[in-house]
Amino acid sequence: xxxxxxxxxxxxxxxxxxxxxxxxxxxxxxxxxxxxxxxxxxxxxxxxxxxxxxxxxxxxxxxxxxxxxxxxxxxxxxxxxxxxxxxxxxxxxxxxxxxxxxxxxxxxxxxxxxxxxxxxxxxxxxxxxxxxxxxxxxxxxxx
Ligand code: SF4
Numbered sequence: 001x002x003x004x005x006x007x008x009x010x011x012x013x014x015x016x017x018x019x020x021x022x023x024x025x026x027x028x029x030x031x032x033x034x035x036x037x038x039x040x041x042x043x044x045x046x047x048x049x050x051x052x053x054x055x056x057x058x059x060x061x062x063x064x065x066x067x068x069x070x071x072x073x074x075x076x077x078x079x080x081x082x083x084x085x086x087x088x089x090x091x092x093x094x095x096x097x098x099x100x101x102x103x104x105x106x107x108x109x110x111x112x113x114x115x116x117x118x119x120x121x122x123x124x125x126x127x128x129x130x131x132x133x134x135x136x137x138x139x140x141x142x143x
Contacts, residue, residue: 021056025063028090064092064099
């Protein structure tokens with residue numbers, strides 16, 4: 001039987017049950033895989049990887065963005081449901097990193113909400129960024 005308390009609980013679950021779509025461009029992808037693996041187990045916070053970008057809340061970019069990738073990334077971003085967030089993992093995803101200056105001009109093509117510095121960043125930094133988005137998603141839902 002549905003009541004106000006059930007709806008409150010469901011809304012609480014939805015706040016942190018976020019789907020993550022990962023675009024593995026380069027080596028930072030290994031860090032992302034470890035975050036969702038048995039050691040760090042991000043599933044315990046209700047976040048899982050999805051293979052369908054249309055249902056994803058978070059787009060994870062790991063590696064330098066180049067001219068060939070821009071149209072595909074823009075398409076993926078436009079087809080994601082709202083609200084949506086983009087996380088740039090590692091310096092390559094937003095500044096080109098060791099591939100700068102060749103790739104840094106494409107970094108602004110996709111609106112990145114959270115930047116995670118490092119080459120590669122520690123898994124704890126990735127977890128921290130994803131949890132901050134879950135927090136933000138909670139505020140968005142209760143607004
Ligand atoms: S930031 Fe470093 S580890 Fe990450 S994709 Fe770039 S070169 Fe690889």
